Amino acid sequence: MKRLLALVGVALLALVPWLPLGPARLYILHVLVLVLIWAFVGTAWALMGRFGLVSLGHGAFLGLGAYTTTLLWNFLGVSPWIGTPLAAGLAVLLALVLGYPCFRFRVVGHYFALVTLALGEVIRLLIIAERDWTGGSLGLTLKDAGAFNLAAIQFADKRIFYLVALAVWLVGLWVWWWVDRSMTRSALEAIGEDETAAASVGIPVTGFKLRITLLSAGLTAVGGVLYAQYVTYINPGTLAGIGVSLQIVFAVVLGGMYTLLGPTVGTALTIALAEYLRVAFGVRFLGMADTIYGLALVLIIIFLPAGLYGGLRELVLRRAAPPRAAT
Amino acid sequence: MDPLLVAEAAINGILLGGVLALLALGLNLIFGVVDIVWIAYVELVMLGMYAVYWLVTLWAWPVVLAGMAAVGLVAILGILVHLLIIAPILSSPPVNQLLATGGLLFFLQSFATFLWATDHRSLRLALPILEVGGMFLSFARLLAFAVSLLAMLGLYLFLTRTYIGTAIRAVSQDREAIALMGVDARKVYIVTSGVGGAMAGLAAALLIIQYSVHPYFGAAFGPLTFMIVVLGGLGNMFGAVVGSLLMSEVISVGGIITSTEMAYVVAFVLFIVAMFVRPEGILSRRE
Amino acid sequence: MLEVSSVTAGYGEFTALWDVNLVVNAGEAVAVVGPNGAGKTTLMRVISGLVRVRAGEVRLEGRSLGAEPAHGIVARGIAHVPEGRRIFPKLTVEENLKMGAFLPAARRRYAGTVARVYELFPVLAERRRQRAGTLSGGEQQMLAIGRALMSGPKLILLDEPSLGLAPVMVLRLFDLIRRVREEGYTILIVEQNVRQVLSLADRAYLLEVGRIRVEGRAADLADQDFVRQAYVGL
Numbered sequence: 001m002k003r004l005l006a007l008v009g010v011a012l013l014a015l016v017p018w019l020p021l022g023p024a025r026l027y028i029l030h031v032l033v034l035v036l037i038w039a040f041v042g043t044a045w046a047l048m049g050r051f052g053l054v055s056l057g058h059g060a061f062l063g064l065g066a067y068t069t070t071l072l073w074n075f076l077g078v079s080p081w082i083g084t085p086l087a088a089g090l091a092v093l094l095a096l097v098l099g100y101p102c103f104r105f106r107v108v109g110h111y112f113a114l115v116t117l118a119l120g121e122v123i124r125l126l127i128i129a130e131r132d133w134t135g136g137s138l139g140l141t142l143k144d145a146g147a148f149n150l151a152a153i154q155f156a157d158k159r160i161f162y163l164v165a166l167a168v169w170l171v172g173l174w175v176w177w178w179v180d181r182s183m184t185r186s187a188l189e190a191i192g193e194d195e196t197a198a199a200s201v202g203i204p205v206t207g208f209k210l211r212i213t214l215l216s217a218g219l220t221a222v223g224g225v226l227y228a229q230y231v232t233y234i235n236p237g238t239l240a241g242i243g244v245s246l247q248i249v250f251a252v253v254l255g256g257m258y259t260l261l262g263p264t265v266g267t268a269l270t271i272a273l274a275e276y277l278r279v280a281f282g283v284r285f286l287g288m289a290d291t292i293y294g295l296a297l298v299l300i301i302i303f304l305p306a307g308l309y310g311g312l313r314e315l316v317l318r319r320a321a322p323p324r325a326a327t
Numbered sequence: 328m329d330p331l332l333v334a335e336a337a338i339n340g341i342l343l344g345g346v347l348a349l350l351a352l353g354l355n356l357i358f359g360v361v362d363i364v365w366i367a368y369v370e371l372v373m374l375g376m377y378a379v380y381w382l383v384t385l386w387a388w389p390v391v392l393a394g395m396a397a398v399g400l401v402a403i404l405g406i407l408v409h410l411l412i413i414a415p416i417l418s419s420p421p422v423n424q425l426l427a428t429g430g431l432l433f434f435l436q437s438f439a440t441f442l443w444a445t446d447h448r449s450l451r452l453a454l455p456i457l458e459v460g461g462m463f464l465s466f467a468r469l470l471a472f473a474v475s476l477l478a479m480l481g482l483y484l485f486l487t488r489t490y491i492g493t494a495i496r497a498v499s500q501d502r503e504a505i506a507l508m509g510v511d512a513r514k515v516y517i518v519t520s521g522v523g524g525a526m527a528g529l530a531a532a533l534l535i536i537q538y539s540v541h542p543y544f545g546a547a548f549g550p551l552t553f554m555i556v557v558l559g560g561l562g563n564m565f566g567a568v569v570g571s572l573l574m575s576e577v578i579s580v581g582g583i584i585t586s587t588e589m590a591y592v593v594a595f596v597l598f599i600v601a602m603f604v605r606p607e608g609i610l611s612r613r614e
Numbered sequence: 615m616l617e618v619s620s621v622t623a624g625y626g627e628f629t630a631l632w633d634v635n636l637v638v639n640a641g642e643a644v645a646v647v648g649p650n651g652a653g654k655t656t657l658m659r660v661i662s663g664l665v666r667v668r669a670g671e672v673r674l675e676g677r678s679l680g681a682e683p684a685h686g687i688v689a690r691g692i693a694h695v696p697e698g699r700r701i702f703p704k705l706t707v708e709e710n711l712k713m714g715a716f717l718p719a720a721r722r723r724y725a726g727t728v729a730r731v732y733e734l735f736p737v738l739a740e741r742r743r744q745r746a747g748t749l750s751g752g753e754q755q756m757l758a759i760g761r762a763l764m765s766g767p768k769l770i771l772l773d774e775p776s777l778g779l780a781p782v783m784v785l786r787l788f789d790l791i792r793r794v795r796e797e798g799y800t801i802l803i804v805e806q807n808v809r810q811v812l813s814l815a816d817r818a819y820l821l822e823v824g825r826i827r828v829e830g831r832a833a834d835l836a837d838q839d840f841v842r843q844a845y846v847g848l
Binding site: 049054056098101102104105107109110111113114115117118119121122125126128129242246249250253285286287288289290291293294295296297298301302 | 364366416436599
């Protein structure tokens with residue numbers, strides 16, 4: 001029954017581009033593609049986030065993915081079909097180099113967040129520093145390969161990209177579901193809350209965290225590739241560094257990181273809000289849209305933490321909260 | 328490479344390190360005492376720089392007076408941030424805490440963009456350049472360094488000689504025991520946030536005489552400041568100073584050998600590696 | 615001086631104390647004994663405001679402590695020496711004592727009280743510039759007690775002062791607590807070391823699974839067969 005419902009849902013989603021959407025059809029499709037891409041990235045982030053691995057550096061994997069395929073295509077003419085596995089492989093390698101020592105030496109909590117934040121900045125700065133190749137902070141445009149080029153994964157028709165993004169997003173959900181299934185509930189909670197306890201009941205914490213991190217990094221890189229192929233313009237500001245990394249986390253936390261569709265819902269909400277503000281203010285008041293966006297985020301976090309988390313907040317990573325002064 | 332240039336960069340590194348140390352000390356205090364990372368801490372510096380800039384250019388205040396006003400203003404801002412944003416989320420999960428202050432970062436950056444656009448604004452003070460043995464040293468930087476040292480001394484005396492200062496150090500060591508001393512932890516948090524804000528305000532006053540300000544000023548120094556704090560070790564004031572000097576040397580000297588970006592890359596990679604080797608900070612003793 | 619009446623308290627779902635009644639008169643030393651997990655520490659934490667009462671009331675000199683937060687209860691005259699000492703390890707001995715005298719009234723009397731504490735615990739005077747974390751367990755316990763005295767309390771709560779100390783040190787510590795008593799302080803003490811504490815206290819309560827089982831003069835309690843067998847180990 002549930003399976004049937006899901007199938008119907010997917011079929012309906014696949015039909016969206018052919019619905020009569022009115023004069024704003026292209027714009028709506030565009031926003032939906034963005035939502036799917038970022039929801040995929042958010043789901044990839046949540047793979048780690050739900051185990052208390054709060055990464056503030058997923059921009060690193062995103063940027064690495066996008067720049068790898070774009071540079072390979074622009075300079076060597078290598079198809080993104082080959083570039084994408086390479087990009088994902090590089091991201092996995094990077095995650096391994098960072099993740100293994102992190103988990104081995106128990107870099108957790110705030111420290112893990114800061115280490116990943118540093119990684120995101122390193123990648124962003126490297127992209128800027130290598131400006132001869134990457135165009136520095138001005139960014140890079142994907143070399144045009146015509147209106148429909150399967151080898152280059154470039155399509156002028158937004159409907160095709162919508163279907164591609166939908167498929168990738170579904171793969172992301174499937175991976176999330178698969179990880180969720182392959183762990184017993186108690187093990188999930190044990191690692192999120194107290195890794196010493198988890199280790200003591202025989203859960204190989206380091207190995208598990210590492211696998212999750214590699215998986216998350218690889219998927220995020222694919223998300224970066226997809227974004228680059230779709231938008232055909234990339235720059236270090238939107239695809240690496242703190243800004244984008246924080247926005248991914250925002251969306252996921254907003255929707256809730258402990259449920260399958262949480263990251264997607266959160267992403268849809270944040271993109272809808274950002275787009276609405278952008279349209280409402282246009283270019284008249286530079287910065288006003290982001291001001292309200294930032295304010296809204298702060299207010300949501302302060303006033304709706306339970307609403308966003310629901311009953312699942314107990315699962316959150318804070319291992320045995322340090323005793324606060326009684327007030 | 329001209330050794331004189333490297334020496335000049337090394338000296339500039341020390342001078343910048345002084346101002347960075349103010350920021351690292353302020354953030355270290357807040358991080359250590361309130362146990363929350365203020366992602367938006369350096370955005371307060373940006374606001375302080377604007378405060379000095381507008382006081383001087385619009386109302387023709389003397390720079391020194393405007394600087395002092397910025398210290399007070401940002402101290403108040405620090406307290407407001409604590410009361411409005413931090414206090415309600417003290418017992419929230421760390422992700423939420425990071426995000427609330429991260430949201431504040433977006434808010435402050437874009438609000439500054441909205442108010443003052445993205446222009447780079449500079450005071451254009453005609454401060455002299457000193458020539459010492461073929462090296463050129465900016466008077467503004469020397470001044471900033473000297474004031475930083477004085478402020479650090481002041482902070483040290485505050486933390487060691489006063490009751491509330493000692494309580495600030497004690498809170499981070501045992502949050503419950505401090506209440507048993509009759510200390511209201513909430514008040515300690517407020518004082519800490521005010522002092523942290525004042526350090527940011529002073530840093531702002533010292534930075535605006537050297538650099539121009541723009542809404543994204545914090546992006547350059549923000550991540551660096553967190554890393555210095557963690558590198559030096561939480562609650563370790565001396566470590567914060569050492570970390571600041573180390574990082575600013577890497578950036579200053581590295582900057583003229585390669586490029587500014589590469590220098591930052593080296594600094595951040597250094598940070599990551601240090602976290603693996605010494606998670607408690609570079610100056611920590613191994614257990 | 616202190617009245618705990620019909621107090622029920624606990625953590626979250628868990629109830630640690632059920633309808634507990636206890637009285638400490640001025641100038642008395644009162645002991646609370648009982649097995650691990652009986653709720654002794656919770657009782658202390660309720661009195662010092664670290665744990666809220668769910669039902670019942672705690673009164674000091676006839677006035678309810680009500681919803682007073684922990685830091686306010688110190689100002690009312692109760693000093694709590696918590697289980698595990700809880701000194702500030704990175705502060706010096708003297709700074710720890712200074713924190714004990716944080717309240718304005720105590721600050722004014724600082725010079726006098728610190729001199730008396732150093733007189734009681736000369737070892738603290740010797741190590742006044744040393745980081746508290748470098749002291750031995752016994753010395754840390756002395757510091758914790760001295761720190762509590764710094765606030766000029768009417769009542770001192772001592773929670774397991776002998777925990778983790780070597781036997782010789784335990785004897786010395788109890789001697790010191792006796793001297794603190796002789797200074798005229800009112801003391802409520804929780805201890806595992808039943809024999810020692812009953813010889814020190816005037817009256818005692820036996821707490822088991824969150825309820826007061828027996829109360830009476832300390833000497834009488836020590837003589838009761840089941841107390842001797844269960845807790846004194848004779």
